[in-house]
Amino acid sequence: MRNFLLAVFVALIGVVVCQKYTTKYDNIDLDQIIKSDRLMKNYIDCVLDRGNCTPDGTELKKNLPDGLQTDCSKCSEAQKAGTKKILKHLVKNKRQWFDELAAKYDPENSYRTRNKEEYAKEGIVF
Secondary structure (H helix, E strand, O other): OHHHHHHHHHHHHHHHHOOOOOOOOOOOHHHHHHHHHHHHHHHHHOHHHHHHHOHHHHHHHHHHHHHHHOOOOOOHHHHHHHHHHHHHHHHHHHHHHHHHHHHOOOOOOOHHHHHHHHHHHOOOOO
16 A cells, blocks of 8 residues: 555655756856847747747747647746746837737737736736
């Protein structure tokens, strides 16, 4: 019985761990990307299927729809903070890119509607 409970516990831990996105790219310097239109455009083109993707861009593209749908419930704290940083930059400085991303990934405006107040506190007005 004890071995059975241990096996169930280990299995549950595995399920919980698998429910999070990889943190492999959490230390990417987002400020460097924000400062470079070339780098930022490469990521935008990647997720909009207009260009090649780096490994981290591929991971972003893969998880972006689910992240929006689940309000980033599988994100690490670094990923949540990075999302806010990038959104703030796009909304304030690169509105056309933001609008293109929103048209593809949030066409019904559901993510923006659900999170409008939270992001407004961060100075992000959709």
